[in-house]
């Protein structure tokens with residue numbers, strides 16, 4: 001079982017603008033069946049975690065339709081509205097305890113920290129982040145939501161070009 005942080009990023013390390021827009025990303029060209037594409041990655045995933053801003057973006061963007069079939073933990077201190085029928089668990093639990101629940105729920109599959117960057121960092125803080133996949137879009141934003149605001153040593157495992165994107169897959173090196 002591997003815990004991944006898979007995200008797209010600007011070249012200067014932001015995953016959203018300061019006002020949580022992803023317009024800079026959604027206009028880019030990607031081959032869904034190409035190398036290191038999101039679709040194939042998602043098939044390996046049995047449980048997801050995301051922070052409240054990411055959840056709220058998905059809700060705004062997808063018109064309150066929830067497309068993930070996997071159980072999803074949303075970290076928040078608020079009681080957010082959850083779409084009917086979706087397997088979404090709001091939590092402010094300890095990262096390690098939530099991770100253990102996610103691993104149980106994922107069965108043979110892997111765990112995906114969707115974002116944001118600080119939430120992925122919280123998993124890294126307790127030694128529970130294994131891999132970081134970044135799809136770099138050909139743009140700089142100058143400011144925004146940070147990719148991964150931690151000091152981590154990474155090993156490059158794989159690299160590919162998928163149309164507009166430079167894709168890297170890294171292992172988190174632990175002492």
Ligand SMILES: NC(=O)c1ccc[n+]([C@@H]2O[C@H](COP(=O)([O-])OP(=O)(O)OC[C@H]3O[C@@H](n4cnc5c(N)ncnc54)[C@H](OP(=O)(O)O)[C@@H]3O)[C@@H](O)[C@H]2O)c1
Nearest residue numbers: 008015016020051052053054057075076077092115116145
């Ligand atoms: N480029 C991409 O592929 C990509 C991928 C993922 C996300 N994004 C975007 O990136 C942005 C990320 O936003 P963000 O930096 O604000 O991060 P976020 O993780 O999405 O949301 C942060 C919020 O999550 C809650 N939270 C985080 N850790 C918590 C904990 N341990 N316990 C309880 N609640 C916790 C807090 O919300 P409360 O105030 O509710 O407590 C916090 O303000 C979003 O716009 C998202 O759409 C982009």
